[in-house]
Amino acid sequence: MNRHAIVIGAGLAGSSAAERLAARGWTIDLIDAADSPGRGASGNLAGVLRPLPSLDDNRLARLTRAGFEHACRHFAALTASGQALxxxxxxxxxxxxxxxxAATQQLVVERQQPAADALRFVDREPASRLAGWPVASxxxxxxxxxxxxxASLCRANLAQHATAIRTHYATEVAQIDRPGDLWRACDAAGALIAEAPxxxxxxxxxxxxxxxxAHLPLRAARGQVSHLGAAAASAPAIVVCRLGYVTPAIDGVRCVGATFRIDDDETALRDTDHAENLAKLDFILPGYGSALAASKLDGRVGFRPLSPDRLPMIGAVGDASAIDADAPARPLAEMPRVPGLYVINGFGARGIVWSALAGELLACQIAGEPLPLVDELVSAVDPGRFLLRGRSRRVRTGAEPSKNDAAAKAPAPTSRGQRD
Ligand SMILES: Cc1cc2nc3c(=O)[nH]c(=O)nc-3n(C[C@H](O)[C@H](O)[C@H](O)COP(=O)(O)OP(=O)(O)OC[C@H]3O[C@@H](n4cnc5c(N)ncnc54)[C@H](O)[C@@H]3O)c2cc1C
Known part of the structure; x- marks a missing residue:
């Protein structure tokens, strides 16, 4: 096989996929509309890396735990290779x-018995000592x-295989097609940017x-982070979360966030969102930001790519045009796929935690290697699931299929479980 791929997007998703494929000897043409990697949702100063357990250890919790463990190993490997992550x-x-x-958190620890260096429950007093600030729970x-x-993770992923990954920045893909055996990515003038199988x-x-x-039910959730000036060595020196998060000081800046609004395309910073972040900060560390004014804060706006079921989309793209709306639903394994076309997307508020594992899973699928996740989780993130669902809904209701059925009828994602 000609081991050559085009990757569109140089955020966490695209850089992770490119890095994992290049590690297997593939050549990559990586294309991004921005002038450098990590300029979209992946461009915040800092985000949070941690698993998110649940009492029933559901698919989201298992995927996030696996993603967290994989990410820690990947980050350690990049650092050991000298990358500036x-x-x-x-x-x-x-x-x-x-x-x-709090009772649920304690029950999770009692039931799941995680290793003490992975997770433990701490009462309010030790929690306050960890935070360096009196907390409420x-x-x-x-x-x-x-x-x-x-963004440093995107850059490190690409620098790890700089000769195998050809980058095309400031280049927007307007159209993709496959007239023969090769996929082509073209710009708005119809000029070929790259072609690959x-x-x-x-x-x-x-x-x-x-x-x-176009059938993938992706939405964008606007998120604004607020930046607070912070003295070096000031508390907290750890990340503290409570329906929001506050980071340690990083180069004199502490990040507090984040807002979450679906289908809100305002790119400019809003004082009302800073005020919302200050309210989150007060919920996390009572009184910490009382001297701060929303109108004086700096920050950053990004747009999280969301799927309606809060799970990412990783794998071969289903062929929407080959789905027979009148036939009964069939298993994912029988889903017709578009040859050579893959997606890695829908990371929502978990891109930092999921991207390394997602890149590895996708590279294994493309290269035909054993997969790093159990079948149940591979199916849970299969992008073909939206075509099955759209079709079974049509079969149940007798509704006419529309071209964008899955997207048109999928429930809007909520912020539940999508917090950063
Ligand atoms: C405010 C906020 C806080 C967050 N906090 C956390 C957190 O604490 N922990 C965590 O794990 N995750 C967090 N996330 C989520 C994480 O940042 C995202 O899941 C992740 O960045 C998504 O990566 P991506 O590569 O899919 O998208 P992006 O980073 O947006 O990359 C997509 C890229 O595609 C390019 N592109 C788009 N269209 C074209 C085209 N036609 N041609 C060429 N290029 C194109 C864009 O320029 C962009 O670079 C947060 C996100 C936000 C917005």
Missing amino acids: RWAPTGVLHLARDDRH GGWWFPGGGWVDP VLVVANASGARRFAVT
Whole structure:
């Protein structure tokens, strides 16, 4: 096989896929509309790296635990190779939002018996000592969690295989097609940017503009982070979360976030969102930001690519045009696929945690290697699931199929479980 792929998007999704394929000897043409990697959702100063357990250890929790463990190994490997990845495993304190939540957090630890260096429950007093500030509740303490500069992760992924990954920045893909055996990515003037037997769509909610991926029910959730000036060595020196997060000081800046609004395309910073972040900060560390004014804050806006079921989309793209709306639903294994076309997307608020594992899973699928996840989780993230669902809904209701059925009828994702 000609081991050559086009990857559209140089954020966490695209850079992770490119890195994993290049590690297997593939040549990559990586295309991004921005002038450098990590300029979209993956461009915040810092985000949170930690798992998110649940009482029933559901698919989201298992995927996030696997993603966290994989990410820690990947980050350590990049660092050991001399890449300038900026991250710090400071530990993450995830405070309970109320007594009921605290009881659930304790029950999770009792039932799941995690290793003490992975997760433990701490009461309010030790939690306050960890935070360096009096807090209102106890919570989960993830000693191995921390913060990551996501753009530095994108850059490190690409620098790891700089000769195998040809980059095309400031280049927007307007159209993709496969007239013969090769996929072609073309610009708005119809000029060819690259062609290869495999094409990976990793351009967040921009995937909806291509006819072959237009059925994917991707939405964008605007998120604004606020930046606070912070003295070096000031508390907290760890990441603290409670329906929001606050990071340690990173080059004199502490990140507080984040807002979450679906289908809100305002790119400019808003004072009302800064005020919302200051309210989150007060919930996390009471009184900490009382001297701060929303109108004086700086920050950053990004757009998280969301799927309606809060799970990512990783794998071969289903062929929407080959689906027979009148036939009964069939298993994912029988889903017709578009030859050579793959997607890595829908990371929502978990791109930092999921991207390394997602890149590895996708590369294994493309290269035909054993997969790094159990079948149940591979199916849970299979992008073909939306075509099955759309079709079974049509079969149940007798509704006429529409071209964008899955996208048109999927419920809007909510912020539940999507917090950063
Ligand atoms: C405010 C906020 C806070 C967050 N906090 C956390 C956190 O604490 N922990 C965590 O794990 N995750 C967090 N996330 C989520 C994480 O950042 C995202 O899941 C991740 O960045 C998505 O990566 P991506 O590569 O899919 O998208 P992007 O980074 O947006 O990359 C898509 C790329 O595609 C390019 N592109 C689009 N269309 C085209 C085209 N037609 N041609 C060429 N290029 C194109 C864009 O320029 C962009 O570079 C947060 C996100 C936000 C917005």
